[in-house]
Amino acid sequence: MVSAKNIAMSLAAVAALAASQASFAADEFGGLDSVAIEAGGGEHVQVVRWSAQKNWNKNWFARGGYHLSGYWDANVAYWRANRWDDIQDNRKNLAVVGVTPVFRWEADDKLGFYGEAGIGASVFSSVYTNTHRQLSTAFEFADHIGAGYVFANKWDVGVRLQHYSNGGIKHPNGGVNLALLRVSYGF
Numbered sequence: 652m653v654s655a656k657n658i659a660m661s662l663a664a665v666a667a668l669a670a671s672q673a674s675f676a677a678d679e680f681g682g683l684d685s686v687a688i689e690a691g692g693g694e695h696v697q698v699v700r701w702s703a704q705k706n707w708n709k710n711w712f713a714r715g716g717y718h719l720s721g722y723w724d725a726n727v728a729y730w731r732a733n734r735w736d737d738i739q740d741n742r743k744n745l746a747v748v749g750v751t752p753v754f755r756w757e758a759d760d761k762l763g764f765y766g767e768a769g770i771g772a773s774v775f776s777s778v779y780t781n782t783h784r785q786l787s788t789a790f791e792f793a794d795h796i797g798a799g800y801v802f803a804n805k806w807d808v809g810v811r812l813q814h815y816s817n818g819g820i821k822h823p824n825g826g827v828n829l830a831l832l833r834v835s836y837g838f
Contacts, residue, residue, distance in 0.1 A: 687835035695734040695782050702726035721754040732781035749773030762801050770794035784825040791815045805837035
């Protein structure tokens with residue numbers, strides 16, 4: 652069972668690993684710019700997601716010390732569904748892999764407050780049928796809005812509202828909504 656303590660321990664372990672391996676990752680993995688871990692959940696589901704990012708380093712619509720830029724986000728997640736097939740205490744574990752282009756409104760020095768939004772694609776290890784939420788395909792669009800703060804030491808703490816849906820490709824398409832806490836470290 653995924654508990655708050657297990658999630659906190661996982662966040663701490665990944666954060667320590669990210670900080671200790673930052674220069675290695677930046678040099679050895681094609682110039683990745685950051686790594687992140689997210690944890691949270693929605694209706695009868697808990698999620699832990701790990702990701703790596705590559706910045707676009709763009710400076711669109713510069714105004715008042717802020718600009719629009721973005722990054723690619725490649726992620727893999729572990730989902731724990733607690734009401735599979737709408738049966739109480741019927742549990743199912745799922746893996747989800749995705750990639751998302753994310754637009755970010757940020758300060759010119761990339762520090763301080765930011766807002767972001769993205770829409771990408773994800774593939775589930777199993778068709779999602781948790782609670783009354785059914786997604787009739789393993790392929791899902793993953794969109795989010797978020798906000799956060801980047802500290803001078805390159806740690807980034809943010810929150811996201813995430814939505815998964817197949818965009819009406821096939822029905823039913825109940826959609827899944829998540830609230831996530833995100834911690835990232837930039838190289």
